[in-house]
Amino acid sequence: MAGVMQPGPGRPRHEARRRRGTTPRAEILDAAAELFTTRGYASTSTRAIADAVGIRQASLYHHFGAKDDILDALLSETISAPLDLAALLDRTEEPPEVRLYALAWFDVRQLCAARWNLGALYLLPELRSERFAQFRLRRAELRERYERLAAEVATAWAVDAHTLPFRLVESVINIRSDRGAAPDEADHLIPDTVLRMLGRNLDPAPVRLAAADLLDRLAGPGSELGVAEFARDVPPDAE
Numbered sequence: 001m002a003g004v005m006q007p008g009p010g011r012p013r014h015e016a017r018r019r020r021g022t023t024p025r026a027e028i029l030d031a032a033a034e035l036f037t038t039r040g041y042a043s044t045s046t047r048a049i050a051d052a053v054g055i056r057q058a059s060l061y062h063h064f065g066a067k068d069d070i071l072d073a074l075l076s077e078t079i080s081a082p083l084d085l086a087a088l089l090d091r092t093e094e095p096p097e098v099r100l101y102a103l104a105w106f107d108v109r110q111l112c113a114a115r116w117n118l119g120a121l122y123l124l125p126e127l128r129s130e131r132f133a134q135f136r137l138r139r140a141e142l143r144e145r146y147e148r149l150a151a152e153v154a155t156a157w158a159v160d161a162h163t164l165p166f167r168l169v170e171s172v173i174n175i176r177s178d179r180g181a182a183p184d185e186a187d188h189l190i191p192d193t194v195l196r197m198l199g200r201n202l203d204p205a206p207v208r209l210a211a212a213d214l215l216d217r218l219a220g221p222g223s224e225l226g227v228a229e230f231a232r233d234v235p236p237d238a239e
Contacts, residue, residue, distance in 0.1 A: 025063045036116075041121065045067075068131055068132075071132075079139055086146075089218075103149065104191040153198045165197070168194055
């Protein structure tokens with residue numbers, strides 16, 4: 001019949017907004033993050049994600065071609081900001097222990113602050129497929145950046161433990177899985193422990209303050225790292 005439009009991508013949603021996010025894409029990612037981390041990736045269909053958002057399945061495909069594209073986008077969110085920060089830290093002249101502390105502090109905080117525990121998806125068997133090879137490479141790059149910084153600190157303190165900081169930072173993923181949330185103090189206790197395991201057994205407060213100042217400077221005008229709130233939230237014992 002002439003003049004009748006068929007539903008398709010981009011059509012108005014059939015329910016009021018029910019998800020966090022300023023765009024339909026962000027709402028889809030929020031819904032998928034919840035379902036993947038609570039029901040399981042294999043058990044979640046694109047229809048279930050669309051229903052959780054309150055949109056038609058065809059509208060979901062307007063933003064993502066397949067379920068694995070949604071998973072890839074979610075995984076990328078967990079490492080993009082730390083990788084960007086690590087690149088910026090490499091261009092500073094701060095001591096390696098300050099740069100490592102800043103990176104660990106930022107990374108732990110973003111893993112803890114995320115609404116859904118996306119790091120738990122790292123263990124999905126699907127991630128071993130070629131489809132997620134790029135994500136694995138980027139995560140390996142982040143791990144290598146940790147190890148390079150840790151090696152500088154460990155060399156200075158005659159300790160060979162440079163592979164451990166990255167693993168310790170990601171331990172908050174398991175803590176969230178076991179307890180439902182990581183403790184509020186994890187964001188500075190873990191960087192403190194990183195220094196100690198590398199042989200830096202002195203008071204971590206001066207390093208923490210230097211890291212806070214560094215993060216504050218890197219969160220200047222135009223920064224998309226979102227580090228300003230990290231830098232200014234220094235634990236009271238560091239004052």
